[in-house]
Amino acid sequence: MEYVVIAIILLVAELAYFRIADRCNIIDKPNERSSHTRVTLRGGGVIFLIGAWIWVAFFGIHYVWFMTGLTLIGLVSFADDVRSTPNIVRLAVQFTAMMLMFINLGLYSSTTWWLIVPALIVCVGIINAYNFMDGINGITGCYSLAVIAPLAYLNRDIHFVDESLLAVTALSAGVFLVFNFRKKAKCFAGDVGSVSIAFILLFALGRLVMATGNPVYLLFLGVYGADTVLTIVHRIKLGENLGEAHRKHAYQLMSNELGMRHTLVSVIYMTVQLAISFGLTAINDTTGQWIYFCMVIAVLALGYLVFMKKFYYLHEQYLQSRKQ
Secondary structure (H helix, E strand, O other): OHHHHHHHHHHHHHHHHHHHHHHHHEOOOOOOOOOOOOEEEEOOOHHHHHHHHHHHHHOOOOHHHHHHHHHHHHHHHHHHHHHHOOOHHHHHHHHHHHHHHHHOOOOOOOOOOOHHHHHHHHHHHHHHHHHOOOOOOOOHHHHHHHHHHHHHHHHHHOOOOOOOHHHHHHHHHHHHHHHHOOOOOOOHHHHHHHHHHHHHHHHHHHHHHHHHHHHHHHHHHHHHHHHHHHHHHHHHHOOOOOOOOOOOHHHHHHHHOOOOOHHHHHHHHHHHHHHHHHHHHHHOOOOHHHHHHHHHHHHHHHHHHHHHHHHHHHHHHEEEEEEO
């Protein structure tokens, strides 16, 4: 019954936000690099931050520093949705929020202190990658559920995080998808949505890695990771400015150049990630998990390269048409 009440509260909160966003003109206008064609409300993903605080209200604040970091990074991201914030400010807040999260991960100990700097770089990179991947209807919500599912499955035996946090986060994603998983979305997640949900998932994933001592579970983000890293490498090869917006991710080519429905592409990403993640959970020995990890990364990389070799010319044609 608690979760039914929470779901209703989340739904009401999202609808209330729509009224606020409409009155305050918090919108996303399409441009030549967008995958949408009409003005849409931005920041609907604030429901992930709201959901986290509703979780605290119902179940208590179990992770004080995590919630402090989430609130800080969520509010700054929301401010960026309303009015552009300098990159240096956003990065400073992201690093600060991560350092706060690390307290509840137990990284500040005599045995793991050396992990702090590389973990900061990796985690901030993952947060921004998650933000980059939020470009079509449904992908952030669907992919987030694909990450939550294996985490919840393993949590039954390992108990690395409060299960109610995963449940409420899943409900938040479900409510968001009601309005975003459509041909014509009612709202977009905005930076506040993609960054907040990435922060929450990283916390749960970090708790799993710390509990098991095995970073192989980062494969739960493997599909996003492969698309992001290989797209960055591709853009570097093309000599592009990485700070500029673009439409070169594999999911963007699928949606724009190949004309696939946004919702279908989102489901494909979710399904592939679910298959990969539950394949990993089925392996019990560490050696086997690492072999599986390497094989999956190799297959994802090969799949990306084959896809780009076959279809990237369509994006080049699009770029040429824009110049004309």
